[in-house]
Structures are given as C-alpha cells and as structure tokens.
Amino acid sequence: xxxxxxxxxxxxxxxxxxxQTTPTGIHSPYRKNKFQPxxxxxxxxLILNPVRTISAQDVFQQIxxxxxxxxxLLQSVRAAYEPDVVYSYNSARDEMYTYIxxxxxxxxxxxxxxxxxxxxxxxxxxxxxxxxxxxxxHTWPQSLGAGEGDAKSDLHHLRPARGDVNSSRSNMAFxxxxxxxxxxxxxxxxxxxxxxxxxxxxxxxxxTNRFQIRDQEKGNSARSVFYFFTIYTNETSADGSAFLSSxxxxxxxxxxxxxxxxxxxNRNNRVNAIQGNLNPFVIDTTxxxxxxxxxxxxxxxx
Numbered sequence: 001x002x003x004x005x006x007x008x009x010x011x012x013x014x015x016x017x018x019x020q021t022t023p024t025g026i027h028s029p030y031r032k033n034k035f036q037p038x039x040x041x042x043x044x045x046l047i048l049n050p051v052r053t054i055s056a057q058d059v060f061q062q063i064x065x066x067x068x069x070x071x072x073l074l075q076s077v078r079a080a081y082e083p084d085v086v087y088s089y090n091s092a093r094d095e096m097y098t099y100i101x102x103x104x105x106x107x108x109x110x111x112x113x114x115x116x117x118x119x120x121x122x123x124x125x126x127x128x129x130x131x132x133x134x135x136x137x138h139t140w141p142q143s144l145g146a147g148e149g150d151a152k153s154d155l156h157h158l159r160p161a162r163g164d165v166n167s168s169r170s171n172m173a174f175x176x177x178x179x180x181x182x183x184x185x186x187x188x189x190x191x192x193x194x195x196x197x198x199x200x201x202x203x204x205x206x207x208t209n210r211f212q213i214r215d216q217e218k219g220n221s222a223r224s225v226f227y228f229f230t231i232y233t234n235e236t237s238a239d240g241s242a243f244l245s246s247x248x249x250x251x252x253x254x255x256x257x258x259x260x261x262x263x264x265x266n267r268n269n270r271v272n273a274i275q276g277n278l279n280p281f282v283i284d285t286t287x288x289x290x291x292x293x294x295x296x297x298x299x300x301x302x
Contacts, residue, residue, distance in 0.1 A: 059265045064284040069294040077280050077287065078230055084276030086150040090126065092158060093136050097125035100270050101160050110137055110159035110217055111169065111204040112186040129160065137161035139221050140228040141171035144243050145236035154231070155271045156279045157224040164191060168206045173247040174221065174254065175210035182207055187214070210247075219258030222251040223281040226288055230281075248292060255288055 065076045087095060098120045101107050107129070108115050116132040118125055129135065139157040140146045146157070165186045179195045186204040187196070196203055201215035213221050229236060229244050236243070244251075260282050268282045281287050289296055 059260050059262060060283060061260075062284055063286060064280055069290045073287070074230055074233075074291050077291070078233070081277050081280045082231055083150065083154060086153050086275060087155075089153045092153040092155055094125050095274055096136065096155060096158050096160060097129050098122060100155055100267060100274070107134065107160045109134065109162045109165065110221070111165045111213060112162055112188055112190075113202070113214065113216075114162055114188045130163075133163050134160055135163045135166060137166045137169070139224040140232075140236075140240075141243075143171045145232060145240045146228065149235070151228070151232045151235045154228070155275060156268075156277075157228045159221075159224075162186075162189070165204065165206075169211040172206075172209060172211040173243060173250075174225070175207075175212060175247055175250040176253070177205045177207045177210055177212045181210075182212075213254070215258060217258070218254035219256075219260065220264050222254035222258075223260070223264075223279060223285075223288075225251055226255075226281045226292070227279045230291070252288060252293065255285070260285060 064080075065073055068076055086092070097107055097118050102118055102120050105117055105120060106115050107118050116129070116134060118128050122128050137159045138146045138152070139159060140151075142152060146152050146154075168184060168186070168191075179200070182195070182205040183193065184206040185192050185194075185196055186206070187202055204214045205212040225244070225247075229240065233240075264282055268279050272278045
C-alpha cells in the first residue's frame with residue numbers, strides 16, 4: 001500500500017492535507033476533503049447569482065506569497081510545492097499514459113499533435129506506447145539534471161511524445177526559429193525539411209541549436225520548465241542555470257503567447273492527485289515575472 005497525499009495550497013502556507021491509502025499505482029480522482037462543503041456552497045451561490053456567470057474557459061488563479069519576489073519567492077514556492085509522492089520512473093510513465101495524459105482512450109504527442117490509442121486499463125501501457133512509436137519526453141532534459149530520482153519521474157514535466165521528434169529535440173533549449181533556420185518540421189505523424197504551407201503555428205520546428213514548440217503547447221512547456229528549475233534547482237547545477245538563462249526570454253514569450261487554459265488546469269489537478277503537489281506557475285501566472293523578471297514593471301493582468 002502507498003500513501004497518496006492530496007494537497008490544497010492557499011496563499012502563504014501549505015495547508016494540512018487529508019491522506020487516503022490506495023493500492024500502489026491506483027488513482028482516485030474523487031477523494032473527499034474537508035473543503036467540500038465550502039466548495040458546494042460556493043458553487044450554489046454562483047448558480048443563484050444572476051449578475052455574473054463563469055465561462056467554460058475560465059481558469060482558477062490566485063496570488064501566492066504576495067509581497068515577495070526574486071530569490072525569496074523562489075525559496076517560498078519550492079518549500080510549499082515540492083511533491084509529497086513521486087512514483088518510480090516506470091510507474092510514473094504508466095500513470096502518464098493511462099491517466100494524466102489519457103483523454104478518452106487516446107494520448108497526444110506534445111510536440112507534433114499525433115494521437116494514438118492507449119487503453120486506460122492496460123496492464124502494459126509503456127509497451128503499448130513504445131510499439132506505436134511513442135515514449136516519454138522530459139521537458140527539462142535528463143542530461144541537465146533530470147536523469148535520476150524524483151527529478152526524472154516528476155509528472156509535471158513528463159509528456160508523451162513521438163520517439164522521432166523527442167530525439168530531434170534532444171536536450172536543445174526552446175526558442176523561436178524563422179522558417180529559414182528550421183532543419184525539420186513536425187506535425188501529426190509527418191516530418192519534413194521543406195517549409196509547410198498554411199498555418200506554421202501548428203508545426204514544431206528543429207533548428208541547429210534551438211527547438212520551437214507548436215503554438216498550443218508553448219505556454220504549457222514553459223511553465224513546466226519554470227516548475228522544474230524552481231523545485232529541482234539543486235539537481236540542475238551550474239549547467240542547468242546556464243540552460244535556463246539561455247532561453248529565459250523565449251520562455252517568457254511562450255508563457256505570454258499561450259496562457260493557461262482548462263486543459264492545462266485539469267492536467268495540473270490530475271498530477272496533484274498522484275503527487276500531492278500542483279505546479280504553482282499554473283495557478284499563479286505572476287510567479288514567472290515576480291521570480292525571474294522582478295525588475296519588470298508589472299502589467300495590469302500578470
């Protein structure tokens with residue numbers, strides 16, 4: 001048996017969480033918690049209030065550790081949002097393929113958008129994925145600090161990917177590539193050297209020393225990178241700091257161009273159900289500016 005913790009994080013502190021014992025590898029998305037009556041009352045008030053309705057695309061946001069910035073804020077976020085449980089690498093990938101990234105029996109390549117079927121009840125999801133050309137992408141490369149322990153298995157930065165595009169990205173930094181800088185284009189199960197026609201934002205791009213993610217995954221990947229560096233700073237060492245610095249401005253642009261949506265929020269909650277921690281950069285999008293760009297004049301909405 002393994003104890004899985006469901007964490008509810010509010011403002012200045014990590015609140016005590018309620019534990020439920022489940023068999024190893026089994027997830028329960030309907031865990032009870034002491035905030036349920038408050039949540040039900042809140043939902044009832046929203047239903048009865050005719051003044052404001054909530055769009056299906058609204059996402060939950062809060063300001064974490066108000067008044068803090070820079071290194072102080074980074075340390076506060078790390079202390080509050082470290083995972084309570086990280087599965088073994090094999091078990092983490094099984095959860096990714098069958099639960100975290102499994103939508104109605106299908107998983108999607110983070111970079112190309114290619115989709116393959118994976119039975120959520122499969123007893124061999126890693127083999128099922130591998131036999132269809134998929135494996136696990138480490139958004140933060142294994143060679144730069146994600147090669148062992150919790151850093152290797154943390155589901156907040158693991159994503160399903162086609163093996164060919166995963167290898168093509170390798171351990172390159174993310175960034176922006178003009179069409180004449182692209183050596184290979186990736187979309188669905190297609191890869192080509194010729195510049196495609198139509199909407200280029202649907203394609204990921206490999207360059208000589210940069211990899212550009214398709215538009216709809218830019219922000220998700222950026223917020224995963226910021227999460228990893230914050231939680232696993234000690235594992236990344238000097239090489240990791242240089243790696244982040246080499247793409248810091250580009251990641252910030254990724255974050256701004258592709259805001260948090262319902263799908264990312266839902267994934268964040270599913271990982272929380274397994275690891276007991278949320279990605280704080282998803283629930284408070286001001287953190288990136290306040291930690292990494294603290295000298296920037298704050299805009300109205302971030």
